[in-house]
Amino acid sequence: MKVLFATSEAHPLAKTGGLADVSGALPAALREIGVDARVLMPGYPAAMAKAGKLLEIFRIKLPEHGETALLVGAFPDSGVPVYFIEHAGYYAREGLYQDNSGHDWPDNAMRFGLLSQFAALLAGPKTPLDFRPDVLHCNDWQTGLAPAYLHFESAAPTPTVFTVHNLSYQGIFPPEELKQLGLPQESFAIDGIEYYGNLSFLKAGLFYASHLTTVSPTYASEIQTETFGAGMHGLLAARSQDLTGILNGIDMREWNPATDPHLVAPYSAGNLAGKAAGKLALQTELGLQVDPGTPLLGMVSRLTTQKGSDVVIEAVPQLLRLGVQLAVLGGGEAGLEIAWRRLADAHPGRIAAVIGYNEGLAHRIEAGADVFLMPSRFEPCGLNQMYSQRYGTPPVVHKVGGLADTVTQATLGNLANGMATGFVLDRLDSESLVSAVNRAVILYRHKLAWQKLMRNGMARDFGWTKSAHQYLGVYKKISQT
Numbered sequence: 001m002k003v004l005f006a007t008s009e010a011h012p013l014a015k016t017g018g019l020a021d022v023s024g025a026l027p028a029a030l031r032e033i034g035v036d037a038r039v040l041m042p043g044y045p046a047a048m049a050k051a052g053k054l055l056e057i058f059r060i061k062l063p064e065h066g067e068t069a070l071l072v073g074a075f076p077d078s079g080v081p082v083y084f085i086e087h088a089g090y091y092a093r094e095g096l097y098q099d100n101s102g103h104d105w106p107d108n109a110m111r112f113g114l115l116s117q118f119a120a121l122l123a124g125p126k127t128p129l130d131f132r133p134d135v136l137h138c139n140d141w142q143t144g145l146a147p148a149y150l151h152f153e154s155a156a157p158t159p160t161v162f163t164v165h166n167l168s169y170q171g172i173f174p175p176e177e178l179k180q181l182g183l184p185q186e187s188f189a190i191d192g193i194e195y196y197g198n199l200s201f202l203k204a205g206l207f208y209a210s211h212l213t214t215v216s217p218t219y220a221s222e223i224q225t226e227t228f229g230a231g232m233h234g235l236l237a238a239r240s241q242d243l244t245g246i247l248n249g250i251d252m253r254e255w256n257p258a259t260d261p262h263l264v265a266p267y268s269a270g271n272l273a274g275k276a277a278g279k280l281a282l283q284t285e286l287g288l289q290v291d292p293g294t295p296l297l298g299m300v301s302r303l304t305t306q307k308g309s310d311v312v313i314e315a316v317p318q319l320l321r322l323g324v325q326l327a328v329l330g331g332g333e334a335g336l337e338i339a340w341r342r343l344a345d346a347h348p349g350r351i352a353a354v355i356g357y358n359e360g361l362a363h364r365i366e367a368g369a370d371v372f373l374m375p376s377r378f379e380p381c382g383l384n385q386m387y388s389q390r391y392g393t394p395p396v397v398h399k400v401g402g403l404a405d406t407v408t409q410a411t412l413g414n415l416a417n418g419m420a421t422g423f424v425l426d427r428l429d430s431e432s433l434v435s436a437v438n439r440a441v442i443l444y445r446h447k448l449a450w451q452k453l454m455r456n457g458m459a460r461d462f463g464w465t466k467s468a469h470q471y472l473g474v475y476k477k478i479s480q481t
């Protein structure tokens with residue numbers, strides 16, 4: 001089975017969120033079960049610099065895009081082959097999707113149109129490579145046009161999987177872009193890529209792909225409803241026979257407290273001393289009062305409405321009354337960044353907020369916090385709640401999407417039978433959040449029960465193998481290979 005995996009970001013080459021983690025780990029897991037999976041992504045200079053010695057495969061001048069080249073390299077750790085589309089005008093910039101004041105790049109339609117076009121070219125009959133994939137696997141709106149290109153190019157197009165990592169990013173552009181993107185006028189229809197008078201890359205993927213997947217079973221059913229469907233629920237419900245929810249895994253090597261190079265001291269379920277040392281080191285690093293007994297709540301996320309950090313902000317006065325500390329790492333919407341900075345200034349020693357992107361600190365918060373907060377409004381899968389369980393940091397989550405599928409509520413019954421791994425809110429508001437944190441703090445004071453809860457999470461297998469087999473099942477079904 002040969003699979004081309006098209007994506008706009010992949011860890012450790014380029015990352016803004018979980019899509020990169022998945023794109024870095026899933027192709028490697030697929031290769032481990034015998035699939036020849038290769039990645040295609042934009043040639044951001046910083047990404048290409050990390051992919052070893054690059055070989056140029058071809059260079060062409062495209063009428064709509066200008067000079068473009070295809071190069072091949074490999075992921076530094078896994079060795080997975082990666083094809084880069086080199087285009088200085090499109091990809092040699094700092095932000096992947098936005099400038100540093102948070103505005104989308106004005107030419108995103110062309111930037112990701114090119115990615116989609118190359119995905120279709122390399123997967124189709126005219127590929128210049130000696131690698132002709134049985135399946136093209138597309139991810140999120142940035143690759144959504146690829147199934148459309150394949151559809152209009154051939155009567156028997158290469159089968160495609162389109163994975164929805166987040167339905168709220170839709171790649172919507174004015175209809176005038178259609179021509180430049182080289183798609184036929186007939187594609188601009190309700191049964192096509194038209195979306196309320198504009199064109200939508202996401203809808204193109206949802207409409208033209210042979211099979212749809214999303215990153216958790218619960219999100220797969222949620223997105224067929226108006227509440228979570230972001231306007232696409234009708235189409236998704238109509239295609240429900242072709243829609244599968246496959247839970248993300250995590251990279252169990254990279255996120256392993258026993259070998260994590262970002263931590264001051266390694267630890268494991270059998271020896272938790274390193275975790276206590278990590279907490280003190282984190283308190284020191286962030287200027288929090290150094291106190292082993294104060295429960296420390298950690299949060300690492302993009303600061304957007306999705307992640308519910310506004311609810312945490314609203315709850316801060318009551319949370320502080322419970323005697324906890326807060327360590328927050330994130331970047332995103334200006335209003336949320338300012339609010340966190342203000343809270344940290346107002347409560348020195350109790351609240352620390354680091355605004356920006358910091359990989360090492362993300363690991364140290366997962367490890368050094370006692371409780372991890374992830375009260376997302378919606379969450380297609382979510383990786384941080386899995387990292388936190390693996391690091392013995394029970395999460396507080398809202399019962400949606402992948403959070404509902406990966407965290408087991410600390411009820412008395414679940415504590416007794418060893419299933420409990422965290423705290424689950426049925427409703428998202430500051431009152432429910434405070435009450436869940438309160439339950440966590442009470443249990444935290446019962447050292448043995450708390451350690452049991454930590455160890456339950458640490459024992460969970462969140463590895464990729466099971467999901468990789470499920471993807472292989474989908475590939476086989478649509479390609480009859």
Ligand code: ADP
Nearest residue numbers: 017018301302330356357358359362382383384
């Ligand atoms: P999403 O993809 O919606 O942002 P996920 O939980 O799936 O959410 O993945 C987020 C990933 O991005 C995790 O690997 C997390 O550690 C990382 N991350 C998010 N914000 C930051 C940040 N400010 N610094 C470092 N890593 C971050």
Ligand code: GLC
Nearest residue numbers: 018019165215380381382383
């Ligand atoms: C998205 C989602 C997140 C998911 C990630 C990887 O960014 O918001 O829930 O874990 O993609 O699939």
